[in-house]
Amino acid sequence: MSTLASTVEEPPRLKQRWWPLATAILVVASLLVASIAIGVYDITADDFGGELVWITRVPRTLALVLAGAALATSGLVMQMLTQNRFVDATTSGTTEWAALGLLLSALLLPDLGLVGKMVVASCFAFVGAMLFMLILNRVVIRTTLVVPLIGIMLGAVVSAATTFIAAQFNLLQMLGTWFMGSFTAVTRGRYEVLWVVAIVTLLVFLLADRITVAGLGKDVATSVGLNYRAILYSGTALVAIAAGVTVVVVGFLPLLGLVVPNIVSMIRGDHVRANLPWVALGGIALVTVCDIIGRVIIRPFEVPVSMVLGLVGAVVFITLLLRRQRG
Structure with a gap:
């Protein structure tokens, strides 16, 4: 009798578990369809419209999916490794190091291709992220706000050095393009490197459980037989690659990796593996919404997605601080 009861009750439980995620997938899919449909050129006007969809609209939408999911999930990784909710590639200075690497590659290796620039930017991002971790390990007071403050200050120093070098070689305009993240230039043949992310x-997703244990601290991770240093290096490398590749292709996407994991955690709790699909979908949804807003707000011109995303991220960041202070 109990077996029959459990058999009868299981489908509603499965339905309750999958319905919210299925609904979220449908919402994100709808946003992606809207992204393909929205644009200055009427794709239904003539035969060229269909070709334009595959030249610009579909690559742009795929870039939104890849960059949004990668930066959101890598932000969650950074937060677990530092044991701090207010850390991501933006607030740890990682993206600024990626921009420095990209600038130096443009100066020293001007003929370097897109893949080569991606490798250089990712290597510099990795160095920056590891330097942030090293400084963090030597800081005695590691309160909620001190940790991201260290990253922001480190990023500011690197950004100042990058700007100084760019000014010396008359490359400020190119540097400004990287800092002003936008999907406008994403076309067929220029986004494919994003598949790396x-x-x-x-x-x-595969390392989620190990990253969760590593996030509990070196002593706990070592006590359960986990190679803490290997997971630290692996997780940092993933964050660096995500930051480096996106900076090369679309520029900065500020606070994306901070906002989405925190919102998901507020709604669903702190189960990392269970939250990962939601974090990935949330990253895609947020960057797509911001990109759509940027395209329609002053149509036929575009507002860079980084401006909209930065505004949204700042509001959420301040809200999280106030909420934590009240708690």
Whole structure:
């Protein structure tokens, strides 16, 4: 009798578990369809409209998916490794190091291709992220606000050095393009390198449990037989690759990795593996909404997605601080 009861009750439980995620997938899919449909050129006007969809609209939408999912999930990784909710690639200075690497590659290796620039930017991002971790390990007072403050100050120093070098070689305009993240220039043939960050997202899913244990601290991780240093390096490398590749292709996407994991955690709790699909979908949804807003707000011109995302991220960041202070 109990077996029959459990058999009868299981389908509603499965339905309750999958319905919210299925609904979220449908919402995100609707946003992606809207992204393909929205634009200055009427794709239904003539035969060229269909070709334009595959040249610009579909690549742009795929870039939104890849960058949004990778940066959101890598932000969650950074927060677990530092044991701080207010850390991501933006607030740890990682993206600024990626921009420095990209600038130096443009100066010293001007003929370097897109893949080469991606490798250089990712290597510099990795160095920056590890330097942030090293400084963090030597800081005695590690309160909620001190940790991201260290990253922001480190990023400011690197950004100042990058700007100084760019000014010396008359490259400020190019540097400004990187800092002003936008999907406007994403076309067929220029976004494909972003598929690398799809691998990053997949690896984050595979390493989720190990990253969770590493987030409990070196002593706990070592006591259960986990190679803490290997997970630290692996997680930091994933964050660096996500930051480096996105900076090369679309520029900065500020606070994306901070906002989405925190919102998901507020709604669903702190179960990392269970939250990862939601974090990935949330990253895609947020960057797509911001991109759509940027395209329609002063149509036929575009507001860079980084401006809209930065505004949204700042509001959420301040809200989280106030909420934590009240708590």
